[in-house]
Amino acid sequence: MVDLVLLAFIGLIAAMGLKRPFVWILLYIYVDLVIPQKVGWGIIQMFPLSLMMFALAFGGWLVLDSKEGSRFTFRQGLIVALLGLCAFTTFRAEFQDSAWEKWDWVWKSLLFAAFLPLTMRTRLRIEAVALFMVLSIGAICISGGMKTVFGGGGYGTLRLLVVENSGIYESSIISIAAIAIIPIAVWLARFGTVFRPHWTVAAFVAALSFACLLMPVGTNARTGLVCAAVLAAMMLRTVKNRFLYAGIAGVALVMAVPFLPQSYLERMSTIFDHKEDESASTRIAVWGWTLDYVKEHPMGGGFDAYRANSFTYQMPQVTGSGNSRSVTYVEVTDEGRAYHSSYFEMLGEQGWLGLGLWLLLHGIGLLQMELVRRRFRPAKGEKLGWQGGLAEALQQAHVVFMIGALFVGIAFQPFGFLIVGMEIAFGSYLKRQAEEQRQGPSRRWATSHAALSH
Incomplete structure (x- = not known):
């Protein structure tokens, strides 16, 4: 049943690309990040989805899409x-x-x-790529966040959408990706045009950000904790009330410690020695x-x-x-x-x-x-305008990636x-x-x- 749902979703998005070839680019991003062929258990594993979507994305742009404004940098x-x-x-x-x-x-x-x-020749296309990246990684984080809240977790043992601990589903890697997408998700909530700013969008992004912050806890990944600290420090540059922000963050951290699993606290203590x-x-x-x-x-x-x-x-x-x-x-x-x-x-x-x-x-x-x-x-x-906001979000996400890269082999990971x-x-x-x-x-x-x- 899972295989049929995944194939139906992929087929629907692929059909939409017949009218808008750029949709195939977004479909490849989804397949490359979520890896649905590993989520399913049956017929979907028979298809080389990543290669198929890559050929579709590249071929669609080459044959059907406009090249106006494209430049090689x-x-x-x-x-x-x-x-x-x-x-x-x-x-x-x-x-x-x-x-x-x-x-x-x-x-x-x-x-x-x-x-x-x-x-990516227009603002809408840039936003669409950001949106698919956030939602694709977010789908993994929502699953992991829910399992963490209800008592699952542990280094290498938190079961996400797949049962293996490799690629983006590896504990440290998904923790880095989860923290990295938070500033991009916040930018989408503030300046998005696909889903325009609204309290429902803000509520979803807040819940998604919370799920992302739970990933280092659920996976017991020390790298995720370091990345979260770096992101918090970077946000001090941009928030208006820095002292209030720092105070709230400090109080939240103190209140959260008693609820953290003992295994997580013991593993985090090894950061210092x-x-x-x-x-x-x-x-x-x-x-x-x-x-x-x-x-x-x-x-x-x-x-x-x-x-x-x-x-x-x-x-x-x-x-x-x-x-x-x-x-x-x-x-x-x-x-x-x-x-x-x-x-x-x-x-x-x-x-x-x-x-x-x-x-x-x-x-x-x-x-x-x-x-x-x-x-x-x-x-x-x-x-703040959308241009400055996006520059801040991408820079923060990029710094989180580079800090995480100090401790994890993610040099060629697609999300980076x-x-x-x-x-x-x-x-x-x-x-x-x-x-x-x-x-x-x-x-x-x-x-x-x-x-x-x-």
């Missing part, structure tokens, strides 16, 4: 360069089988990120190994090069409690441990060049959004590149608007008249 060139480098390192990867398995989804993520801004946590200790060891590895392989070892690692470290074991607490150190040998950091993931797999391209791609985006935010900063007594794609499209839209304003009324009339005559 420097950041899109960086994505294409990164895609070419990934192809090169995959051919020479140390572990060919697993490298090609990762390539199967990475190339679509990168190519779609470079292609997406070409299709990584030496007492095996997972954190292993990460430090893997990062050290990666730095040594790229000394001999400056171009990286291809996807999943971490499988070559092997190291020994001292792991503390605490016994007893209170005054009888004692610590003994046990020698632990580990191998084939993942990077647990996007920065080291890029370095180990794509080398210094790949890390440089990746950092440049994200760094330019953060800088661009800051410049747009300042350009559209409201004067005293004026209200969706943020990048929206930034590129938004920047191109603003540049095009500025050019039209400089042209003057007569030039704009001539352009529109010529377009109508053709």
